[in-house]
Amino acid sequence: xxxEPHEENIQLAIKxxxxxxxxxxxxxTVYGLAGNALNTQAIARIFEVKNRPVFDPLILxxxxxxxxxxxxxxxxxxxxxxxxxxxLIQAYWPGALTxxxxxxxxIPELATANLPTLAIRCPHHPTAQLLLNTYGKPxxxxxxxxxxxxxxxxxxxxxEELGQRIPLILNGGPCHLGIESTIIDCSxxxxxxxxxxxxxxxxxxxxxxxxxxxxxxxxxVAPGMLKNHYAPRTPxxxxxxxxxxxxxxxxxxxxLFWNRTNHLPQYSKTLTPNTxxxxxAAHLFSSLRALDQSPAKKIFCDPVPDENLGRAxxxxxxxxxxxxxxxxxxxxxxxxxx
Ligand code: TXA
Ligand code: MG
Numbered sequence: 553x554x555x556e557p558h559e560e561n562i563q564l565a566i567k568x569x570x571x572x573x574x575x576x577x578x579x580x581t582v583y584g585l586a587g588n589a590l591n592t593q594a595i596a597r598i599f600e601v602k603n604r605p606v607f608d609p610l611i612l613x614x615x616x617x618x619x620x621x622x623x624x625x626x627x628x629x630x631x632x633x634x635x636x637x638x639x640l641i642q643a644y645w646p647g648a649l650t651x652x653x654x655x656x657x658x659i660p661e662l663a664t665a666n667l668p669t670l671a672i673r674c675p676h677h678p679t680a681q682l683l684l685n686t687y688g689k690p691x692x693x694x695x696x697x698x699x700x701x702x703x704x705x706x707x708x709x710x711x712e713e714l715g716q717r718i719p720l721i722l723n724g725g726p727c728h729l730g731i732e733s734t735i736i737d738c739s740x741x742x743x744x745x746x747x748x749x750x751x752x753x754x755x756x757x758x759x760x761x762x763x764x765x766x767x768x769x770x771x772x773v774a775p776g777m778l779k780n781h782y783a784p785r786t787p788x789x790x791x792x793x794x795x796x797x798x799x800x801x802x803x804x805x806x807x808l809f810w811n812r813t814n815h816l817p818q819y820s821k822t823l824t825p826n827t828x829x830x831x832x833a834a835h836l837f838s839s840l841r842a843l844d845q846s847p848a849k850k851i852f853c854d855p856v857p858d859e860n861l862g863r864a865x866x867x868x869x870x871x872x873x874x875x876x877x878x879x880x881x882x883x884x885x886x887x888x889x890x
Contacts, residue, residue: 554707554721557679561722566687568719574598576696576710577683578724579675581648581732581750582703582837583710584613584693585718586683592660595692599662601717604699609665610692611733612672615684616646619674626690627653627670633738636760640736643759646676648729648750652737663692669739679724695732696721702782702844702872705730705837730834731864736763748864750833781871782837784844788851789877789886790869795854796879805884806848808839810856819846823854829861836865840872852877852884 554576555561565575572594574587585601587594589612599606614622620641623629629637630653640649655670664670672690675681684691695703696710704710707723715721734749736756744764745753757763786806795807798815806819811827821839824832843851853873856866875888 553715553719554711554723557682557722557724561720562683562686565683565720565722569594569687569689569691572597574601574718576704576707576714576718576721577680577691577693578677578707578722578727579613579680579693580677580727581675581729582705582727583696583707583721583724584680584691585696585710585714586613586691586693589613589663589690589692590658590660592662595660595662598692598694601714602694602697602699604694606662607665608694608699609667609671610663610694611650612659612663612670613680613684613691613693614672614674615688616674616681617685619645622690623653623672625656626659627651627655627672629653630739632741633743636743637738639759640738640756641674644751645674646681647674648676648733649673649756650733650735650747650749652735652739652746654739669737671735673733677724677727679722683722700781700783702784702840703732703837704841705834709838709841726834726838728834729830730836730838731861731868734864748867750861750864752860752864754860782840782868783872784840784851786844786846786848786851787874788840788853788869788872789875789884790853790873791855791884792876792878793855795852800881802883804848806843806846806851808843808851808853810854812854819843819848823856823865829857829865832856833861833865836868850884 577584577586587598650673705727729750734751735747737744809822813825856862877884
């Protein structure tokens with residue numbers, strides 16, 4: 553059931569959360585599947601609803617009121633990273649930044665997949681904040697999709713995928729960022745970027761000077777880094793060069809264009825008619841979802857510029873894809889990914 557975030561529905565959400573069930577919750581990045589982070593049964597229910605393997609840890613969400621104090625009740629701030637962490641929080645909380653920090657024992661082990669660390673963020677979306685502040689407890693929330701599938705950016709998308717499995721989805725409209733939070737590991741000697749996301753590396757480096765790239769992590773594989781993720785059911789192929797003129801494109805396929813707006817084939821979406829990275833990110837998952845629902849048997853995607861938010865978008869498309877494709881004047885030649 554999709555409901556508007558009015559006072560009585562916030563109370564209903566709290567009642568459901570207190571029963572150890574989970575709900576669909578809007579955030580500024582993507583919709584989350586939220587449950588009481590301090591209740592092992594609620595955490596178990598999240599894994600069950602998503603079909604998520606239990607080795608894949610969750611992100612905790614906290615209210616913006618006294619966020620730094622709340623953070624310290626749940627996680628340890630390593631002394632050597634204290635000023636970096638404070639700078640990041642000052643700059644990006646509430647917002648699309650997740651920190652990895654050593655966890656405190658109050659957190660159920662299932663939430664962190666037995667890791668000694670915890671992923672935590674303070675979301676910006678007003679409905680998420682209204683619920684977190686009213687509830688007064690942290691919420692664990694992975695993206696509200698079945699494991700490995702496309703992240704949802706509207707309440708309708710959550711309803712289509714999980715509506716039968718959860719009692720309530722709060723409607724917060726389309727997520728304005730549209731891709732997940734940026735994850736930075738601050739548990740070790742220096743900050744490491746674990747997942748590219750809605751805040752770019754450049755923005756973060758401007759604040760803290762340096763940031764080690766994801767490849768240098770010594771962590772057990774963070775499953776956002778699994779090779780297959782965010783995937784449509786229709787095979788997606790990444791074009792090595794921009795698609796040819798529309799007139800020559802086979803009409804039976806679906807297309808995800810970068811900024812093309814003229815003479816679009818029937819099954820197609822354009823990530824950014826205005827050529828803006830923010831707009832492309834905001835359209836990414838909803839466009840993939842729409843093309844997946846078309847009758848086309850394959851989706852072809854234009855190359856995405858390798859800069860700014862384009863890098864986070866590319867990373868997601870790569871994980872969602874079955875392989876690459878080139879156009880040979882009559883049809884596409886496919887190369888499947890291992
Ligand atoms: O924007 C977001 O971050 C959204 C919204 C709902 O907040 N959430 C989200 O959650 O993307 P999820 O579960 O789809 O992705 C969480 C990622 C996973 O890749 C997981 O491996 C990583 O966070 N993660 C969680 N705890 C971790 C830890 N202790 N160490 C390393 N990675 C961790
Ligand atoms: Mg996810």
